[in-house]
Amino acid sequence: MAPDALVRVSGLRKAFGGHRVLDGVTLEVRAGEALALLGANGAGKTTLLRILATLARPTRGTAWVAGHDCARDPERVRPHIGLVAHGSYVYEDLTALENLRFWTGLAGLGVPRTDLMAALAAVELERFAGERVRTFSAGMKRRLSLARFVLARPRVLLLDEPFAGLDQRAKKWLEEHLQAFKAGGGAIVMATHSFGRELAVADRIAILAGGGIALDTPRGSRGADEIARLYRLYTENGA
């Protein structure tokens, strides 16, 4: 294992009944690195993220985040992770500011209002701080969900289709934020179906197929067409 690996997965298997979604997945993500997980629907990208986020237990194998076992010691893992999944984790009848106050309070962080407003400003939602989330678009809810991690400062970000539902401006903001997160020594594991601009933040791409990692390679200077070609090659062979 690399000494600066923040995420380490070894021989991971996850089965639902008799169906093995993941089987023998092994990978590492170092501090300051972003890994993009590619794969067809049902390839196990979300399952892998959920295991790393301590929301699902592996059937076999181990997953470690920030030096802690995700299955055996989830409480030690949780302060180090930020999960952006399909749900935005926001309450529709609370305002944006109240949502942030609730989640930071629940995490035991006594965050002053000025910091909460600064987090909303970072995701360009400060004008909507007093608005109920029920009136927000899907993209605004996604940005609000990201604002939580501006405050919580996790070491590992687990992102499931993080750019989905965002407009061009929000995508640019997220890209910059993720680059800054990496530069600060954070690690990112990002599941995506997109081969375009969303992959710019990734240092490596891993293609999940047939339950395992079919390809794990540096992204380098590969463009969208080249990645799409690799994706087709490995998902068609591995599926």
Added chain:
Amino acid sequence: MIFARRAWVVVWKDLLVERRSKETLNALFFFSLLLLFVFQFALGPDRERLAATLPGLLWLGFILAGLLGLGRTFVVERENDCWEGLLLAPGDKSAIYVGKLAGNLLLMLVVEAMLLALFVIFFNLEIAAALPGLALVVLLGTVGFAAVGTLFAAMTAQVRARELLFPVLLLPVQVPVLLATVKATEAVLLGEPLGAVAHWLKLLAAADVIYVAAGVLTFDFLLES
């Protein structure tokens, strides 16, 4: 201190969401009103029949309203996957249980006060003298009911047949509390002093302590599984 603050933010959030949506309170108010109409038609003006059945009817109203209210405890957490957010929040999960319990307790006491007021109006009751004793019995009974109800609401929140499963699990466990509350309410409404129902009150207090302790100790495990 952090535990108390974490529990408090849960209470604050739940009450704020309820104040704005008024979903539970409105539903329970109209449900209580409907229930009272049914009782009124069933019993008629016979005062003796009413006196004999009032404690049971009162607690039937509290329980039915409580089942509806408690069953909705974690519905708000299903929206936008907030349930997962609660699970991922670092720290002792029993603070979430205590916060949810406190919020439910407040909501149930408001509904019970409303229901009691409706009983007084509908049946032209004179309960002023019995009110302090009745308040104690209702408080003790409600704590036990809410403690188990909050725990089972969490247990069934992610289950498909939760509306069916929730009362099926909750009511058998509540038998000691229901028995004690109805008996103590009957005695208090007949004008007996609290000392005469001390054994029921002790049973209620003991059940409350056990139920709350069980909730605090098992909620973390329950949420994780």
